Amino acid sequence: MKQxxxxxxxxxxxxxxxxxxxxxxxxxxxxxxxxxxxxxxxxVKWIVILPGLGCHGCIxxxxxxxxxxxxxxxxxxxxxxxxxxxxxxxxxxxxxxEHTNIYLDRSRVFDIPTDNTIYPxxxxxxxxxxxxxxxxxxxxxxxxxxLKELLAK
Amino acid sequence: MRKFTxxxxxxxxxxxxxxxVIKLKNEKQGELKAxxxxxxxxxKIILLDSDTAPTPQYTQMFKDSIEGVNYFTFLNIYNNSIYxxxxxxxxxxxxxxxxxxxxxxxxxxxxxxxxxxxxxxVYNKALMELFLTNxxxxxxxxxxxxxxxxxxxxxxxxSYPQYNPETVTxxxxxxxxxxxxxxxxxxxxxxxxxxxxxxxxxxxxxDHISFSHTYPKELYxxxxxxxxxxxxxxxxxxxxxxxxxxxxxxxxxDLYIADIHSNAYHKVYAGSNEAGTNxxxxxxxxxxxxxxIFVHYAKQNDYAAIKYDKFREVYYRFFKTAIPNPNRFSxxxxxxxxxxxxxxxxxxxxxxxxxxxxxWYWQNSFVTKEGLNIEYMDNDDVDxxxxxxxxxxxxxx
Numbered sequence: 001m002k003q004x005x006x007x008x009x010x011x012x013x014x015x016x017x018x019x020x021x022x023x024x025x026x027x028x029x030x031x032x033x034x035x036x037x038x039x040x041x042x043x044v045k046w047i048v049i050l051p052g053l054g055c056h057g058c059i060x061x062x063x064x065x066x067x068x069x070x071x072x073x074x075x076x077x078x079x080x081x082x083x084x085x086x087x088x089x090x091x092x093x094x095x096x097x098e099h100t101n102i103y104l105d106r107s108r109v110f111d112i113p114t115d116n117t118i119y120p121x122x123x124x125x126x127x128x129x130x131x132x133x134x135x136x137x138x139x140x141x142x143x144x145x146x147l148k149e150l151l152a153k
Numbered sequence: 154m155r156k157f158t159x160x161x162x163x164x165x166x167x168x169x170x171x172x173x174v175i176k177l178k179n180e181k182q183g184e185l186k187a188x189x190x191x192x193x194x195x196x197k198i199i200l201l202d203s204d205t206a207p208t209p210q211y212t213q214m215f216k217d218s219i220e221g222v223n224y225f226t227f228l229n230i231y232n233n234s235i236y237x238x239x240x241x242x243x244x245x246x247x248x249x250x251x252x253x254x255x256x257x258x259x260x261x262x263x264x265x266x267x268x269x270x271x272x273x274x275v276y277n278k279a280l281m282e283l284f285l286t287n288x289x290x291x292x293x294x295x296x297x298x299x300x301x302x303x304x305x306x307x308x309x310x311x312s313y314p315q316y317n318p319e320t321v322t323x324x325x326x327x328x329x330x331x332x333x334x335x336x337x338x339x340x341x342x343x344x345x346x347x348x349x350x351x352x353x354x355x356x357x358x359x360d361h362i363s364f365s366h367t368y369p370k371e372l373y374x375x376x377x378x379x380x381x382x383x384x385x386x387x388x389x390x391x392x393x394x395x396x397x398x399x400x401x402x403x404x405x406x407d408l409y410i411a412d413i414h415s416n417a418y419h420k421v422y423a424g425s426n427e428a429g430t431n432x433x434x435x436x437x438x439x440x441x442x443x444x445x446i447f448v449h450y451a452k453q454n455d456y457a458a459i460k461y462d463k464f465r466e467v468y469y470r471f472f473k474t475a476i477p478n479p480n481r482f483s484x485x486x487x488x489x490x491x492x493x494x495x496x497x498x499x500x501x502x503x504x505x506x507x508x509x510x511x512x513w514y515w516q517n518s519f520v521t522k523e524g525l526n527i528e529y530m531d532n533d534d535v536d537x538x539x540x541x542x543x544x545x546x547x548x549x550x
Contacts, residue, residue, distance in 0.1 A: 085537060096535050107484065113444050
């Protein structure tokens with residue numbers, strides 16, 4: 001009887017655990033679906049999702065990266081949850097109208113549904129398919145630096 | 154065996170994590186007859202400087218009795234300033250800029266109330282304080298809104314309201330005190346439902362603060378799960394009699410009216426003809442993903458600000474419609490914004506659907522002699538050169 005109870009207990013716990021989908025998987029499928037909702041140039045190799053609200057320092061890193069790499073057409077910059085485009089344009093000294101590699105996410109389809117939504121996200125693409133994604137966060141503070149090094153190769 | 158059955162039952166309940174649900178039926182859905190609607194009769198376009206964005210966090214109409222000017226004022230959070238425009242000519246007149254640090258520093262202003270040019274009250278979100286300032290940007294006094302508790306250490310939010318002030322939830326000026334209504338940002342535990350008070354009563358010298366008005370137990374008590382700050386927001390308007398407050402809770406088809414210093418509510422019906430039943434979430438707060446919370450919110454018709462129009466003796470109650478078939482890409486701004494019109498006795502006169510929250514920044518709505526002003530957003534204007542107010546007046550059907 002004890003064995004049956006133990007098996008039942010394990011079964012219940014396994015079922016409960018199976019219901020918990022990892023954040024990484026949730027994010028990957030979400031980003032994939034978000035990308036399918038917009039038209040992307042097939043030559044784009046990287047997407048940088050920059051939220052307007054969230055981790056202040058991390059977003060500043062992303063804005064700095066955007067200033068340095070705005071002319072790189074391999075990168076699509078997605079601006080989401082921006083409170084004011086006017087203030088952002090003034091801050092980063094970039095005129096949005098003059099660049100075709102900026103996507104204004106007014107409908108917030110790139111508002112990632114996990115706690116990582118507050119961080120800038122770097123997505124690697126191959127033929128519009130997501131290869132990987134990572135966030136610039138206090139726990140992963142070199143994401144943009146790593147990307148810079150990859151782009152320099 | 155019985156012991157183990159009990160064990161599994163407990164595990165099952167923990168996993169499911171169910172909680173009691175309240176269903177709030179709209180008793181008059183589909184039965185209300187409209188005789189009036191709203192139509193745009195005027196548009197005001199206010200040109201902004203290079204430091205200013207549309208949809209400011211907070212605005213206030215202020216009549217300067219000395220200068221005789223009717224000002225439209227707003228907070229510019231990007232440069233810590235209050236801007237003054239002549240509401241009639243739409244000319245920029247002046248601005249008051251506050252330091253961020255130092256003896257006159259206000260780190261993060263989020264709202265303000267101009268009583269007169271020598272008494273301007275500014276709410277500092279960063280430390281949850283209220284400042285008394287003057288038109289030179291000088292701080293004259295300040296008061297903690299959380300009883301001088303340490304913001305980071307103490308669970309002050311169980312005892313004191315938090316504030317997300319908007320134009321539609323303004324400071325209210327009475328003869329003795331300034332009223333500032335906040336909210337709980339989470340479901341209120343049943344043990345706190347009769348203790349947690351959301352309206353601060355602040356004397357004009359900032360010497361004393363008291364709190365009043367609790368969430369109606371029938372809506373928010375019994376551990377009903379209304380998780381998320383959208384359900385627990387409190388919208389308030391001063392009754393034209395001057396001695397009562399009218400509360401609009403997002404989840405209720407009714408308005409709750411109480412004496413200004415009493416917690417005894419009486420209800421009046423103020424629902425939309427289109428709104429269906431609202432229901433709380435059937436799971437415990439700790440069992441919910443943000444996606445589940447949002448989908449639940451998307452399916453509800455929720456109510457918002459209540460405004461009194463003293464020029465036409467009518468009330469306007471804002472509401473937001475449910476999103477049909479919401480999915481993971483639906484957003485709160487996909488909801489349609491509507492306005493219910495009621496006479497001074499809260500009898501239904503009609504309602505008007507404006508459009509989605511992507512077009513209408515309903516949070517910046519206020520009444521003037523011209524009508525009901527609501528900020529409109531031009532999403533094609535990436536340079537954000539202006540702020541647009543569309544003004545609605547009543548029209549017979």
